[in-house]
Amino acid sequence: MAHRIVILDGKETNPGDLLWLPIEKEGELKVFDDLIDDEEKIAERIGESEIVITVDVPITAAVMDRCRNIKYIGAMATGYNHISLAEAERRGIAVTNVPSYSTSSVSQRAIALLMELSDRVGTLSGKVKNGEWTGPFPHWEIPSFTLEGKTLGILGYGKIGRRTGEIALALGMKVIAYSRTRQEGQEEGIEFVSLSSLLSNSDCISLHAPLNEDSFHIIRKETIEMMKDGAYIINTSRGALIDEKDLNEALESRKLGGAALDVLETEPPEKDNPLLSSPYTIVTPHTAWTGKEARRVLIEETGKNIKAWKKGECRNRLV
Amino acid sequence: MKITVLDGKALNPGDLKWDEISREGDFTLFDYTAKDEVIDRIGESEIVITNKTVIDKEVMDACPSIRYICVLATGYNTVDTAYAEKKGILVSNVPSYAKDSVSQYTMALLLELCHHIGHHDREVKKGRWKDTWCFWDYPLLELKGKTMGIIGMGAIGERTAELASAFGMEVICYSRTVKEGWRNVSLPSLFALSDVISLHCPLTQETKGIIRKENIEKMKDGVFIINTGRGGLVVEEDLKEALESGKVGGAAVDVVSTEPIKEDNPLLSAPNCIITPHMAWGSREARERIISITAENIRAYMGGAPINLVK
Numbered sequence: 001m002a003h004r005i006v007i008l009d010g011k012e013t014n015p016g017d018l019l020w021l022p023i024e025k026e027g028e029l030k031v032f033d034d035l036i037d038d039e040e041k042i043a044e045r046i047g048e049s050e051i052v053i054t055v056d057v058p059i060t061a062a063v064m065d066r067c068r069n070i071k072y073i074g075a076m077a078t079g080y081n082h083i084s085l086a087e088a089e090r091r092g093i094a095v096t097n098v099p100s101y102s103t104s105s106v107s108q109r110a111i112a113l114l115m116e117l118s119d120r121v122g123t124l125s126g127k128v129k130n131g132e133w134t135g136p137f138p139h140w141e142i143p144s145f146t147l148e149g150k151t152l153g154i155l156g157y158g159k160i161g162r163r164t165g166e167i168a169l170a171l172g173m174k175v176i177a178y179s180r181t182r183q184e185g186q187e188e189g190i191e192f193v194s195l196s197s198l199l200s201n202s203d204c205i206s207l208h209a210p211l212n213e214d215s216f217h218i219i220r221k222e223t224i225e226m227m228k229d230g231a232y233i234i235n236t237s238r239g240a241l242i243d244e245k246d247l248n249e250a251l252e253s254r255k256l257g258g259a260a261l262d263v264l265e266t267e268p269p270e271k272d273n274p275l276l277s278s279p280y281t282i283v284t285p286h287t288a289w290t291g292k293e294a295r296r297v298l299i300e301e302t303g304k305n306i307k308a309w310k311k312g313e314c315r316n317r318l319v
Numbered sequence: 320m321k322i323t324v325l326d327g328k329a330l331n332p333g334d335l336k337w338d339e340i341s342r343e344g345d346f347t348l349f350d351y352t353a354k355d356e357v358i359d360r361i362g363e364s365e366i367v368i369t370n371k372t373v374i375d376k377e378v379m380d381a382c383p384s385i386r387y388i389c390v391l392a393t394g395y396n397t398v399d400t401a402y403a404e405k406k407g408i409l410v411s412n413v414p415s416y417a418k419d420s421v422s423q424y425t426m427a428l429l430l431e432l433c434h435h436i437g438h439h440d441r442e443v444k445k446g447r448w449k450d451t452w453c454f455w456d457y458p459l460l461e462l463k464g465k466t467m468g469i470i471g472m473g474a475i476g477e478r479t480a481e482l483a484s485a486f487g488m489e490v491i492c493y494s495r496t497v498k499e500g501w502r503n504v505s506l507p508s509l510f511a512l513s514d515v516i517s518l519h520c521p522l523t524q525e526t527k528g529i530i531r532k533e534n535i536e537k538m539k540d541g542v543f544i545i546n547t548g549r550g551g552l553v554v555e556e557d558l559k560e561a562l563e564s565g566k567v568g569g570a571a572v573d574v575v576s577t578e579p580i581k582e583d584n585p586l587l588s589a590p591n592c593i594i595t596p597h598m599a600w601g602s603r604e605a606r607e608r609i610i611s612i613t614a615e616n617i618r619a620y621m622g623g624a625p626i627n628l629v630k
Contacts, residue, residue, distance in 0.1 A: 012453055035451065046405015056452065104463045104487060111440040111486075112430035118602075122572070126596040129587065133579045133596040136418040143334060146602045148419045166413035170485030171426075172419065252440035260436075267452045269443075276444055 001025035004069075005306070006049040008042065008057040009035045013076055013295050015087065019041035022303030027051060043067055053305060054082065061087040072309055076302045078102075080318060088319050095319040096305040101298045102160055105161035109284075110206050110236045111171075113260035114152070116282050117204070117232050119144045135205040148172030153202030154190070155218070156209030156237065157182070164206055165190045176201060180214070204234065211238035221246040230257040236288040239265035244275055251280040264287045320344035321384075323364040325352040325372040330391050330606055339614035340368070343441035343621065355624065357384060363451070366617060376402045387620050389613050392600075393417070395629050404630055411627040415474060416608040417600040424599035425488060425517055425547050426486075427569035431593050432543050433460040463487030465560040468513030470506075470529065471520025471548065473499035479517055488515075510537040522549035532557040541568035547599040550574040559585040564590055573599045 004027060007020070011033035013113040014020065023029060026067065032045050035056050042059070043066040046052055050071045059073055061084055073083055075097040079202065088095050116122055118143045127133065152168040154161045159180035166188075175190045178198040185192050198205070205227070209215045217235060220243035235242060235257065244265055250256040260282040267286055275281050289295075301316070308315035321344060324337070325599040328350035337348060344366065352360050352372050356562055358381045361367055363383055367374065376399055379385060390412040403410050431437060435457045448454060467483040471476045472494035480490045481499060491502045493509045504512065517539070520526045530544060531554040544567055546553055555576055561567040571593040575584055578597055585593050585610065612627070619626040 012451070017458065025425070050405045104461050106461060108430070108462060108486065109434060109459065111355065112434045112436055115427040115430055116436045116440075119424050119593050119598075121424070121427045121431045121593065122440060124598060125431070125571075126437055126441060127522060127592040127595055128580065128594040131582070134593075144420075144424075144598065144602045146419050146604045147423055148604075167485050171423065215373070268449045271446065271449075276446075282436060282440045283443045283448075284434070284436055285443055285455065286446040287434075287439065287455045287459060290453070290455055291459045293463075 003051050003310070004047075004049040005029045005051040005053065006046055007053040007076070009033065009055045010053075010076075012290075013055055013298060017292060018296055018299060020299065021301045023053065023306065026303055026306040039063055039066075042121045044134070046223065050180075050307055053302060058082040059088075060084050062297065064088065064091055064093065067119055071256055072306065074302050075303055075318075076298060082217040083318075085319050093319065094309050094317060096274055096309065096316045097318055098298055098305070099316060101301055102289040102291070102294040103159045103163050105294035106236050106288045107167060108162045108291070109184060109262060110160075110164045110208075110234055111167050111284060111290035112286070113234045113236065113262065114168075114204060114206070114232075117258050117260050122282075126249040146172075150174070150203040151176060153178070153198040153205040155193075155195075155198060155205055155207050156215070157190075158210075160236075161206070161208030162190070162210065165313075195223075196226060200228065202231060203228060204232040205238045207241050209237060209241060211240050215241055216241040217241070217245065217246075219247060221249075224250045224255065228255070229255060232257050232263075232279055233259040235259070236262045239263040239267065248274040248278060251278055256280070258282070260284075262286055320366060321362075321364040322346045322366040322368065322617070323361055324348045324368040325360060326350070326370050327368075328368040330609060334603065335607055335610060337522045337610065339610055340617060341430045341616065343614065343617050346590060347541040354445060366620070368613065371397055373397050374403075375399045378401060379406055387411070387617075387625070389616055390629075391609050391613055393585070400466065400630050407622065409614075409625055410629050411625065412629050413609050413612045413616075414627055416612060417605045419476045420602040420605035421547055421599045422482055423602070424480050424612065425519075425545055426476075427482075427502050427597070428547070428593060429462070429517070429543065432545075432569040432571050432591075433462065435439070436576045437593075449614065462515075464489070464593060465514040466493065466512055467551050468504075468509040468516045470494075470509065470516065470518050470526075472501065472519075474520060475547075476517075476519035477501075479519060482516075483515075494520075507537055510534055511539070513542060514539060515543040517545040518548040518552050520548060520552070522551045527551050528554045529555065530558060532560070535561045535566060538567070540566060542566075543568055546570075546572040546574055548574065557584045559589040559592075562589040567591075571595075573597055 010031045020148050046067040053074045055076045072094045078098045151174040153175040155175045177192045178195050184193045194246050258280045262284045327348045361382045366387045368389045371510045388410045395412045400483045467488040467490050469492040472492045493506050497503045571592040573595045
């Protein structure tokens with residue numbers, strides 16, 4: 001008998017431009033769109049399903065207790081902090097994630113944010129459409145700068161950080177990186193340095209670290225003070241890497257030149273988040289991962305994980 | 320020696336110093352000079368420096384002291400060079416200063432087409448990001464594996480090709496002379512194979528209106544077109560029509576047929592079209608370089624061995 005599969009919150013991954021086929025062929029599929037967090041409603045959506053796919057819907061012990069058929073939980077994402085692993089393990093439920101699908105999407109976005117800071121084409125295009133290209137002089141009120149010769153600091157050197165560094169090298173930048181596990185030496189033109197050296201030598205810092213106890217608010221008053229005057233910050237990783245109040249103060253005082261953020265500490269953001277009204281920020285709504293190709297790979301990998309589990313193989317297993 | 324800058328603000332709004340040039344003589348700087356003020360302001364100057372102010376036959380005849388004209392740019396169509404030659408007036412330009420600036424800007428325009436960061440930033444700041452943990456109005460496009468077609472492989476075109484490669488793109492090119500080290504194709508092949516077409520050729524009889532209806536029809540559905548070259552390379556009505564039908568998926572232009580842009584320019588109301596006000600050349604570093612190279616031009620002229628002359 002075919003397994004019953006439920007996707008609890010499929011809309012962000014596939015708003016309708018992709019096929020669910022890689023998952024559909026593993027069983028009888030039911031798809032729900034929106035994110036919910038009410039345990040009763042979650043249990044209703046799961047019903048009798050054996051295989052549960054979740055992007056961000058929490059799967060707690062209570063949900064597992066109500067839905068006794070669950071044998072497998074697949075995170076259709078890299079992060080899995082919404083799934084209670086210990087409870088799954090106790091019940092003999094398998095859990096998987098998709099560790100890497102968005103390297104080129106996210107690294108491309110990090111550079112796109114960097115180039116919006118350096119060239120401001122999005123801002124300028126808005127001005128032209130607004131009828132502001134009139135006088136004989138160009139719009140120098142937001143001066144642009146060349147990236148060539150500037151130093152990009154990569155904070156967190158995983159696959160995405162590394163790929164971002166490679167593109168920056170091609171743009172003629174000097175690239176330095178801080179990794180918890182490596183703080184000296186070189187790799188293909190990228191120099192590894194200590195955190196304090198990264199902070200004080202970078203013209204622009206791009207965050208690619210996972211969020212954990214060590215990295216929580218790693219960008220805060222004390223670390224900002226170590227940075228170059230006028231430095232820029234890019235965050236495509238997790239909002240809580242930055243103390244937003246401190247960042248806003250540093251932007252207001254013009255200690256920092258600007259910040260381009262795809263993630264915020266609270267999402268969707270609170271209305272009064274000062275970064276949303278600052279002239280020195282570029283904020284995009286957590287979309288760095290949403291390349292169509294990246295989402296296609298995410299669905300394929302999720303399907304492959306299910307297939308492997310059905311065969312009794314261990315693929316991307318967390319439990 | 321009297322040196323006069325007619326329209327300094329077009330290059331330097333005040334963030335750069337003129338010292339390198341001003342120390343070479345009796346220096347006068349004007350921000351901007353209207354057509355009817357040109358002759359008066361040049362007066363007895365021997366060296367005239369211009370960015371966009373026109374120096375024609377009338378001006379040269381009325382100002383017999385002019386011996387040397389420096390154009391603060393690469394393009395020198397603002398000076399009647401043929402007449403200058405007849406009068407024995409030397410003309411110099413700044414032949415190459417913007418390679419990095421323009422190629423970087425070209426990629427910035429392409430990334431804006433892929434990510435629509437400006438649009439999403441405006442939407443977020445209007446308060447749109449409130450019900451879900453993420454939203455997007457345009458899907459993000461990955462460049463990896465896409466084909467970049469470059470028309471015109473001069474210094475800027477080739478640098479752009481290098482940057483496109485770094486993003487994982489396949490590069491093909493068409494240029495009047497074959498460019499070693501790259502995949503050179505015919506113009507019809509370039510139209511047929513490219514996901515993105517970027518224009519880096521000069522504006523000539525041959526290239527005028529190269530992006531027009533009949534050529535757009537040869538392109539892939541959904542192609543992106545980027546123009547940091549000259550506005551005249553594109554037939555704007557045709558591009559607008561193709562953007563409206565979706566044949567062209569997006570366009571990003573830093574140059575238009577008439578600048579500043581006219582209110583009725585068809586691209587202003589075209590969908591998926593990014594327009595910036597002729598800024599690609601103007602990074603701070605590139606503008607600094609223009610001043611330095613012009614100072615070198617003047618020193619070489621004074622030393623009796625002028626450089627970067629154009630005719």
